[in-house]
Amino acid sequence: MFKKYLLAVVVVFVAIEVMEFLLHGLILGGIYKDTASLWRPDMDKLMWMMYVIAFLQTIGFVYIYYKLINPKSPFRAVWYGLTYGFVSGVGMGYGTYAMIQIPYSLAISWFIGSIVMYCIAGWLTGLIIKEKAA
Numbered sequence: 001m002f003k004k005y006l007l008a009v010v011v012v013f014v015a016i017e018v019m020e021f022l023l024h025g026l027i028l029g030g031i032y033k034d035t036a037s038l039w040r041p042d043m044d045k046l047m048w049m050m051y052v053i054a055f056l057q058t059i060g061f062v063y064i065y066y067k068l069i070n071p072k073s074p075f076r077a078v079w080y081g082l083t084y085g086f087v088s089g090v091g092m093g094y095g096t097y098a099m100i101q102i103p104y105s106l107a108i109s110w111f112i113g114s115i116v117m118y119c120i121a122g123w124l125t126g127l128i129i130k131e132k133a134a
Contacts, residue, residue, distance in 0.1 A: 001129070005066045008128040012121045013058040019120065020054065023113045031106050038100060061118070065125050074126035081122020082115060089114030 024032070032039065040046065061084060065072070069080050093111030096102055 001066075004129045005062060008062045008066070008125045009059055011128060012062055012124050013055055015124055016054060016058060016117060016121055017051075019113075019117045023109070023117070028106065028109055031103060031109075035102060035106070038102060058121075061121060062125055062129075065122070066129055072126065072130045074123055074130065077122040077124075077126025077129075078119050079122070081118040081120070081125070084122070085115035085118030088118060 064084075065077060065080055069076055089111035092114055093107040093109070096110070097104065097107035
């Protein structure tokens with residue numbers, strides 16, 4: 001079962017990175033350009049940190065499912081992803097909106113994006129880590 005955990009970490013990390021690129025690189029790219037004065041001027045030099053953070057978050061996401069969610073199934077995993085995405089999205093979207101003058105469209109996009117990404121991440125996790133058939 002531990003091999004499935006490791007496989008899920010790799011698959012989910014790659015999927016999240018693809019979804020992050022789609023959301024932040026393609027969909028929200030224009031908003032980021034319009035709000036360039038809000039962001040760190042040296043952000044490109046620190047992108048390696050975002051990959052490390054995303055990997056650590058993926059390890060935690062999959063580990064919680066692996067150890068705490070029972071019974072294991074893709075359906076349960078989607079609900080887990082929905083819950084995780086909601087909590088993560090509230091902090092990312094609305095927590096940032098409360099502290100920094102970002103457009104509301106960015107806050108809601110981060111919120112909804114987190115929910116969608118983690119539902120998909122949950123589904124992938126559930127496909128890989130599931131109960132053995134009796």
